[in-house]
Amino acid sequence: xxxxxxxxxxxxxxxxxxxxxxxxxxxxxxxxxxxxxxxxxxxxxxxxxxxxxxxxxxxxxxxxxxxxxxxxxxxxxxxxxxxxxxxxxxxxxxxxxxxxxxxxxxxxxxxxxxxxxxxxxxxxxxxxxxxxxxxxxxxxxxxxxxxxxxxxxxxxxxxxxxxxxxxxxxxxxxxxxxxxxxxxxxxxxxxxxxxxxxxxxxxxxxxxxxxxxxxxxxxxxxxxxxxxxxxxxxxxxxxxxxxxxxxxxxxxxxxxxxxxxxxxxxxxxxxxxxxxxxxxxxxxxxxxxxxxxxxxxxxxxxxxxxxxxxxxxxxxxxxxxxx
Amino acid sequence: xxxxxxxxxxxxxxxxxxxxxxxxxxxxxxxxxxxxxxxxxxxxxxxxxxxxxxxxxxxxxxxxxxxxxxxxxxxxxxxxxxxxxxxxxxxxxxxxxxxxxxxxxxxxxxxxxxxxxxxxxxxxxxxxxxxxxxxxxxxxxxxxxxxxxxxxxxxxxxxxxxxxxxxxxxxxxxxxxxxxxxxxxxxxxxxxxxxxxxxxxxxxxxxxxxxxxxxxxxxxxxxxxxxxxxxxxxxxxxxxxxxxxxxxxxx
Numbered sequence: 001x002x003x004x005x006x007x008x009x010x011x012x013x014x015x016x017x018x019x020x021x022x023x024x025x026x027x028x029x030x031x032x033x034x035x036x037x038x039x040x041x042x043x044x045x046x047x048x049x050x051x052x053x054x055x056x057x058x059x060x061x062x063x064x065x066x067x068x069x070x071x072x073x074x075x076x077x078x079x080x081x082x083x084x085x086x087x088x089x090x091x092x093x094x095x096x097x098x099x100x101x102x103x104x105x106x107x108x109x110x111x112x113x114x115x116x117x118x119x120x121x122x123x124x125x126x127x128x129x130x131x132x133x134x135x136x137x138x139x140x141x142x143x144x145x146x147x148x149x150x151x152x153x154x155x156x157x158x159x160x161x162x163x164x165x166x167x168x169x170x171x172x173x174x175x176x177x178x179x180x181x182x183x184x185x186x187x188x189x190x191x192x193x194x195x196x197x198x199x200x201x202x203x204x205x206x207x208x209x210x211x212x213x214x215x216x217x218x219x220x221x222x223x224x225x226x227x228x229x230x231x232x233x234x235x236x237x238x239x240x241x242x243x244x245x246x247x248x249x250x251x252x253x254x255x256x257x258x259x260x261x262x263x264x265x266x267x268x269x270x271x272x273x274x275x276x277x278x279x280x281x282x283x284x285x286x287x288x289x290x291x292x293x294x295x296x297x298x299x300x301x302x303x304x305x306x307x308x309x310x311x312x313x314x315x316x317x318x319x320x321x322x323x
Numbered sequence: 324x325x326x327x328x329x330x331x332x333x334x335x336x337x338x339x340x341x342x343x344x345x346x347x348x349x350x351x352x353x354x355x356x357x358x359x360x361x362x363x364x365x366x367x368x369x370x371x372x373x374x375x376x377x378x379x380x381x382x383x384x385x386x387x388x389x390x391x392x393x394x395x396x397x398x399x400x401x402x403x404x405x406x407x408x409x410x411x412x413x414x415x416x417x418x419x420x421x422x423x424x425x426x427x428x429x430x431x432x433x434x435x436x437x438x439x440x441x442x443x444x445x446x447x448x449x450x451x452x453x454x455x456x457x458x459x460x461x462x463x464x465x466x467x468x469x470x471x472x473x474x475x476x477x478x479x480x481x482x483x484x485x486x487x488x489x490x491x492x493x494x495x496x497x498x499x500x501x502x503x504x505x506x507x508x509x510x511x512x513x514x515x516x517x518x519x520x521x522x523x524x525x526x527x528x529x530x531x532x533x534x535x536x537x538x539x540x541x542x543x544x545x546x547x548x549x550x551x552x553x554x555x556x557x558x559x560x561x562x563x564x565x566x567x568x569x570x571x572x573x574x
Contacts, residue, residue: 051417072419072421082410086411086414088411090342090346091346095338098338099339100418102332102338103335103420
């Protein structure tokens, strides 16, 4: 049985299609990533899969249950870590976890043991009796991750699990997530707009933009699917037409200050490319990463939409206002 | 879903409200101060010109018990709006519990807060020399319990539809003040113009205050059982409406 099977899933708001006829099958035990810029429809998809939002049309089967007709069964099967803090910060970590265990009908005599186990998994056991207000952003995220595991869900949803966290904490959380998938054989579905996160964690990735899945494969295959290396040329009056005629050039994208070219076997062909290009000021050659893949399929950089100062400030504000 | 699961869920939601309540001391203190403040200042001030049979301070004490419940019960609904602002509400809604169960847990949690505050006021009443009889305290508690259940439900209904705490505050104050001022807590309702008097009859607090006055100073318009029955009727309606509102609630 598949962990998740989605057919033509759609969510429409008044004049906006947030999720547009998505089809997707996720296998048991897989770490699956939904990668895309903010507003691409990732969170909306997770909200529909977790029964918090009703789809406008289409079918979603989670752990064998239909999200529309068997919502309670679906909710019993899943654990969720939300994008924004979702614990009560006047309660201690232990109390937040106990609350969760009770709501999920974890047998009472096992609750304390289980809380200790999951807190040990995220290195928070020594802080369990501190109120959550005193936790750092990363600790709180780890606590909420532990909480989602308390009831041993079949499927774990993580919505932007490292949003607004510093790089070091981010690495820690990745380690915990990987560990989990291995130890508990859990199916994990996460959304992210961090390329590195998707690449390091996920078995398979769906690239999602404007509510549609535009590519779906393993990180390696996605990179190979571009069919070449990335060459970025900077210069005046480059001969685009001439380059386009070269047999080893797969794709050319013109930007304001530079040209991005997908080149087969760049080591061998770079010389010829440069000859055709004209007056080149600088050259950058690299094997494709997921950002290149995203650019390749959508024509825009994911980083442009997440990397701006304002966005980072907003992310920070969102996390800190809830402390 | 079996009874055990539902009971545990309700207990969990109650447990949270109760813990938070105990930890936020400033809330308890301010909620007690307000009625006492009114009791002394309003009681002395208006008492000097009011014409009620007997001591005016004794007359308004039951009103202030109801006031504690009215204000804290309707203020309680703001918490669900705060929960919406952070993702705590989603964490609760994504559990296997039904929306109705969640509503009941919230009502019981809010009701406990209100009742504890009213109970402390009752104890203070002993020191104020309010002429309690043996039955006064248990009857008052029963009445306050049912008033709290109804009004906490009302607060949660408003909260279910509001997006921002500011918006909640605005709407709630439109509800709180008519309920309080037209409950007979501060003055007898007999001399009100007919149209205002009509409004007092769709106010559960009117009957609760009447019942409390019956229990504490033994003057009232209706018998205690009638008052209690009417408050109970309001409760049933508000609980049904609340369960409906929670099932409709969007994130």
